[in-house]
Amino acid sequence: MPDFALAHLTLLDTAPPTYFELAAAAGFRTIGLRLHPASVGGPAYPMEPRSEALRQCKRQLQEANLRIFDVEFVSIAPNFNALDYRGLLDAAAELGAQRLNVSGDDGDFERLATHFAEVCDLASGHGMAVDLEFMRWREVATIEDALDVVNRADRPDGRILVDSLHLFRSGGTVEDLAAIPKKRLGALQLSDAPKTLPTGMDVIEEARTCRYGPGEGELDLAGIMRVIPESLPLGVEVPTQRSVPAHDAAARARYAFGATDHFLRNNPAGGRK
Numbered sequence: 266m267p268d269f270a271l272a273h274l275t276l277l278d279t280a281p282p283t284y285f286e287l288a289a290a291a292g293f294r295t296i297g298l299r300l301h302p303a304s305v306g307g308p309a310y311p312m313e314p315r316s317e318a319l320r321q322c323k324r325q326l327q328e329a330n331l332r333i334f335d336v337e338f339v340s341i342a343p344n345f346n347a348l349d350y351r352g353l354l355d356a357a358a359e360l361g362a363q364r365l366n367v368s369g370d371d372g373d374f375e376r377l378a379t380h381f382a383e384v385c386d387l388a389s390g391h392g393m394a395v396d397l398e399f400m401r402w403r404e405v406a407t408i409e410d411a412l413d414v415v416n417r418a419d420r421p422d423g424r425i426l427v428d429s430l431h432l433f434r435s436g437g438t439v440e441d442l443a444a445i446p447k448k449r450l451g452a453l454q455l456s457d458a459p460k461t462l463p464t465g466m467d468v469i470e471e472a473r474t475c476r477y478g479p480g481e482g483e484l485d486l487a488g489i490m491r492v493i494p495e496s497l498p499l500g501v502e503v504p505t506q507r508s509v510p511a512h513d514a515a516a517r518a519r520y521a522f523g524a525t526d527h528f529l530r531n532n533p534a535g536g537r538k
Contacts, residue, residue, distance in 0.1 A: 272502035291518035314355035358391035369405025378417030385420035396426035396451035424451030439488035457482030478524025
């Protein structure tokens with residue numbers, strides 16, 4: 266079975282080291298870490314590079330037998346300055362992270378691509394790649410928008426993060442995903458939901474608190490698995506505070522692992538069983 270990472274949004278109300286302990290107990294060996302808030306005042310667990318707190322975090326990861334796949338979350342807005350994130354990348358690299366997740370929040374795609382290229386260049390010096398995530402409510406709202414930006418930036422380690430919920434909620438299809446050049450795909454995050462599209466701002470609330478485990482909803486996740494490369498890194502992002510309110514943090518971790526493990530055993534990447 267391929268390894269798959271637990272996205273921190275699934276347990277975003279849980280700080281390290283408890284987050285690490287719950288992820289490991291559920292069966293995960295790879296996780297994401299929210300080192301930077303997605304919005305001003307949002308939840309995050311920042312650490313200064315070369316600090317005692319970061320060294321302690323590394324020890325806790327080792328004790329839990331976990332590694333960091335990606336760190337998040339940076340918004341690339343019009344006033345973005347990649348150099349402002351040197352400390353974040355220093356800390357991420359010290360933790361062994363492989364990728365940084367960013368969003369596109371600038372409607373000027375030429376300027377956005379320039380800033381994306383700058384953060385890619387900075388991250389590459391830390392041995393890290395950068396994945397641009399599209400979301401219906403952001404300027405980079407669709408998979409086509411994301412491809413436009415990464416093509417303009419044209420950095421080998423600047424790619425697209427495909428979240429299955431965001432793909433379908435933004436009007437995308439399996440065929441749209443299949444049309445993306447494989448070299449432009451950075452990672453896939455899995456979650457499920459009903460087919461019915463939420464209205465208005467409910468689409469944001471659904472993404473943050475009301476998802477289901479892969480195979481537990483009605484989205485065509487099997488179709489996604491058939492068209493992605495076998496080598497594409499996989500993750501699961503299943504915040505269930507509203508969809509399964511009886512779940513505490515430990516249950517959310519177990520649910521995310523169990524549903525994803527079962528789904529992937531029956532739906533391998535590339536469609537090969």
